Amino acid sequence: MSDTEQTPAVPAQAAAPAVETVNEREPLLEVDHVTLRFGGVVALNDVDFTLYKGEILGLIGPNGAGKTTCFNAMTGIYQPTEGQIRFLGQKISGKKRHQITRMGMARTFQNIRLFPEMTALENVQVGADAHHKTSVISALLRLPRHWKEEREGREKAERLLEFVGIRNRMHEFARNLSYGEQRRLEIARALATDPKLLCLDEPAAGFNPAEKEELLQLIRQIRDQGVTVLLIEHDMRLVMGVTDRIVVLEFGKKIAEGLPAEVRDNPKVVAAYLGVPDDAA
Numbered sequence: 001m002s003d004t005e006q007t008p009a010v011p012a013q014a015a016a017p018a019v020e021t022v023n024e025r026e027p028l029l030e031v032d033h034v035t036l037r038f039g040g041v042v043a044l045n046d047v048d049f050t051l052y053k054g055e056i057l058g059l060i061g062p063n064g065a066g067k068t069t070c071f072n073a074m075t076g077i078y079q080p081t082e083g084q085i086r087f088l089g090q091k092i093s094g095k096k097r098h099q100i101t102r103m104g105m106a107r108t109f110q111n112i113r114l115f116p117e118m119t120a121l122e123n124v125q126v127g128a129d130a131h132h133k134t135s136v137i138s139a140l141l142r143l144p145r146h147w148k149e150e151r152e153g154r155e156k157a158e159r160l161l162e163f164v165g166i167r168n169r170m171h172e173f174a175r176n177l178s179y180g181e182q183r184r185l186e187i188a189r190a191l192a193t194d195p196k197l198l199c200l201d202e203p204a205a206g207f208n209p210a211e212k213e214e215l216l217q218l219i220r221q222i223r224d225q226g227v228t229v230l231l232i233e234h235d236m237r238l239v240m241g242v243t244d245r246i247v248v249l250e251f252g253k254k255i256a257e258g259l260p261a262e263v264r265d266n267p268k269v270v271a272a273y274l275g276v277p278d279d280a281a
């Protein structure tokens with residue numbers, strides 16, 4: 001039996017079933033009437049929604065709708081012009097990115113951001129370092145507790161690489177991995193920070209149908225380990241197949257929110273995607 005079978009790759013948190021009764025659920029992330037302007041551009045206009053613990057929420061919308069800006073506001077890269085974002089009841093605004101990571105939020109990027117000259121294993125260990133407790137001094141003095149932490153970090157990184165399906169590539173430089181493997185590695189690295197919320201920004205971009213299907217399974221497995229997932233994705237089949245609920249943005253405004261089937265049949269959403277004029281919708 002491998003160590004993966006003995007220890008869950010993603011630390012078990014309050015494992016939660018799929019969303020059925022959202023009203024009874026605990027909020028994890030609250031986007032509270034957020035407006036965000038870049039000069040004259042209103043990238044987010046009074047956007048308001050809640051992400052509940054244990055769900056997979058899709059954030060969708062046509063190009064330029066404000067999805068990435070919303071992600072960036074949630075992860076502390078941008079500050080809202082108005083409104084606020086709360087994670088586990090605490091304001092995100094003013095927090096540094098590493099503080100937000102420690103609070104339990106991790107993300108991947110639309111454009112892959114790995115350390116190309118480091119191995120897959122090292123890339124994941126860097127993520128795990130966010131939670132190391134021993135000091136720089138104990139690392140320099142090579143104290144036993146530092147070694148213990150180092151060993152545990154490595155074991156955890158290996159388990160995560162197994163979990164995302166690329167353990168056999170752990171000693172390969174990140175730059176030598178295939179595109180799909182790099183995307184998986186990004187997810188493993190984000191999971192190494194023990195997130196309560198994992199934000200995936202277009203994780204299926206450039207994937208073929210088989211890879212998309214595998215990704216869909218992986219996202220479900222991540223949620224089944226108790227990690228809440230926020231997904232930005234253009235591929236509608238994937239979004240409809242994996243999310244519990246969907247929020248739709250268009251021109252920075254929320255135009256719909258609901259179960260995948262409700263959103264798919266919403267005339268405003270159909271119009272936004274097909275470019276039908278408002279009065280015809």
Ligand SMILES: Nc1ncnc2c1ncn2[C@@H]1O[C@H](COP(=O)(O)OP(=O)(O)OP(=O)(O)O)[C@@H](O)[C@H]1O
Nearest residue numbers: 038041042043061062063064065066067068069070
């Ligand atoms: N740093 C910035 N400075 C100025 N305008 C910006 C900036 N970032 C985004 N915008 C503008 O804000 C709007 C929303 O962009 P955003 O990238 O969030 O959309 P998106 O829904 O993620 O689009 P896509 O699907 O194409 O990635 C767009 O009009 C964009 O041009």
